[in-house]
Amino acid sequence: MNRLMHTLVAATLVVAPGLTSAASPPGAASCLGCHTVAVDGGPVPALGSFTAEQMVTAMQAFRSGSRSATVMNRIAKGFSDEEIKAIADWYARRKSK
Amino acid sequence: MIGGGFGGASCARLIKSEDRDIAVTLIEANSTYIACPFSNAVIAGLRQLEQQKFGYDRVRAAGIDVVHRKVTAVDTKQRTVRLEDGKQLAYDRLVVAPGVELRFDAIPGYNEAAAELLPHAWKAGEQTLLLRRQLEAMKDGGVVVMSAPANPFRCPPGPYERASLIAHYLKTHKPRSKLILLDAKDAFSKQKLFEAAWKELYPGLIEWVSLSSGGNVTRVETDTRTFVTEFGSHVADVGNVIPPQRAAAVAALAGVADQTGWCPVDPVSFESTLQPGVHVIGDAIIAGGMPKSAFSANSQARVCATAVVDLLRERTPATPKLINTCYSLVAPDYGISIAGVYQPANGLLTDVPGAGGVSPLDAPKSVRVQESTYAEAWFKTITHSVFG
Known part of the structure; x- marks a missing residue:
């Protein structure tokens, strides 16, 4: 019991006064200007329909121009590999929630 | 909030x-x-x-x-x-x-009362419908005059989309009409795309007048629907003033x-x-x-x-x-x-x-x-x- 209490206190200490933002990765929030997470059947694909790997591959292809696009090629150029991966992982986690 | x-x-x-x-x-x-x-x-x-x-x-x-x-x-x-x-x-x-709010102190002659005759339609609602009704009532062969403000303002491509869609309406319903867009600047958002599309879809219908060609509106006269610029004046059958704005x-x-x-x-x-x-x-x-x-x-x-x-x-x-x-x-x-x-x-x-x-x-x-x-x-x- 005592050990459990300690664990709880420790966990609380880590979470509560933590100074790190709860923000999504840079850029991720803006995706939802056009995309939904849940599949809704519109012409713009839902982010929840991709795995993180698929999203990374698509964004890299948009950025390099190897995959044609209307607007995603222009947007993908604003993100590094690390940023793309962080966004893809974040959406993959949201989907699984 | x-x-x-x-x-x-x-x-x-x-x-x-x-x-x-x-x-x-x-x-x-x-x-x-x-x-x-x-x-x-x-x-x-x-x-x-x-x-x-x-x-x-x-x-x-x-x-x-x-x-x-x-x-x-x-x-x-x-x-x-x-x-x-x-x-x-x-x-x-x-x-x-x-x-934003529209600045009714920016263009002499253009105040809230003037907007009932020369709608801004830059806040959607009754003003949007007023401009639509005026276009519907206009004779074929009429002249629509619009004015666009200097930067910054709400929706930078908006005046040019509006000119395009009004041109679409005119081409479809009143093909002898014309649209003059008086601009307080020399360049605008998506300019090359708009201009290429105007040439393709609405040849001769839209005339864009840049700042340096006399596009800056210095005064409006509501009773005659006249847009006065530094270089002359334009009389409209339907007039749309998009005035300068602020927070x-x-x-x-x-x-x-x-x-x-x-x-x-x-x-x-x-x-x-x-x-x-x-x-x-x-x-x-x-x-x-x-x-x-x-x-x-x-x-x-x-x-x-x-x-x-x-x-x-x-x-x-x-x-x-x-x-x-x-x-x-x-x-x-x-x-x-x-x-x-x-x-x-x-x-x-x-x-x-x-x-x-x-x-x-x-x-x-x-x-x-x-x-x-x-x-x-x-x-x-x-x-x-x-x-x-």
Whole structure:
């Protein structure tokens, strides 16, 4: 019991006064200007329909121009590999929630 | 939260969804929101104003206290907001998303009364319908005169989309008519795309008059529907004045607007650089490279919501990246876009080098059709996420 209490206190200490933002990765929030997470059947694909790997591959292809696009090629150029991966992982986690 | 548009209503909902323990009140004077994006299609008779209207039931259902009252005072020292009914609300953090107000002191002869004859239609609603009715009543062979302001203003490609869709209406219903667009600047958003499309779709119908060719309107005479410029004058059968703008009045009440009429903010948290504890988002802010669009307001709302929650929970907001994408319709099945990615630099939101830009000038028709489809999809998605 005592050990459990300690664990709880420790966990609380880590979470509560933590100074790190709860923000999504840079850029991720803006995706939802056009995309939904849940599949809704519109012409713009839902982010929840991709795995993180698929999203990374698509964004890299948009950025390099190897995959044609209307607007995603222009947007993908604003993100590094690390940023793309962080966004893809974040959406993959949201989907699984 | 003051202001219930694409920025404010979004931000209120996102704060609540990130942390249900935070009490959020949305103060919005109007019980129905009338969206500006796509209102140019209403003017051209391609869409009904009802399709632009949204209510706040779902915002309320998300646990937000929605109050339809005007704000009469903001006390940033005591951290209170006073409403027209005398009620006072206390806040820990205030977010102001006021949008723009039209400057009726900028063009001699153009005041609120003049707008009943020469509509601005730059706030969707009765003005949108007035301009539409005037176009419908105009004889074939008539002259439509529009004027566009200098930067900055709400929706940089908006006047040119409007000119395009009015031209579409004229070509379809009144083919002997003409449109003159008087501009207070020498360049505009998506200019090459618009000009190429005008040449292709509306040859000889639209005449754009740049600032250096005498486009700056110095006076309007409502009784004769005359636009007076530095170089001469143009008499309209239907006139549309899009006047200069500034952050709406509540920004001045809150002390967040500077001498330019717009609101400087920290680009990480959207906190006012003039009033600690007050955040400003949307068309009202000085956003650097980011244009005044519904998409921008919504992107900013998302970042601001997280920053507000972080600051209330004594966390440090993270450095964001934001996206803007704006579609314009040149014809119902002809869409073009501009996109940008932005990050904080030198106290502003600055374009990420190498990213963004406009639709290709040489794109095939299929791409224009596709972008018109995406434009509609965007409107549906964003209005659903804000109001649905």
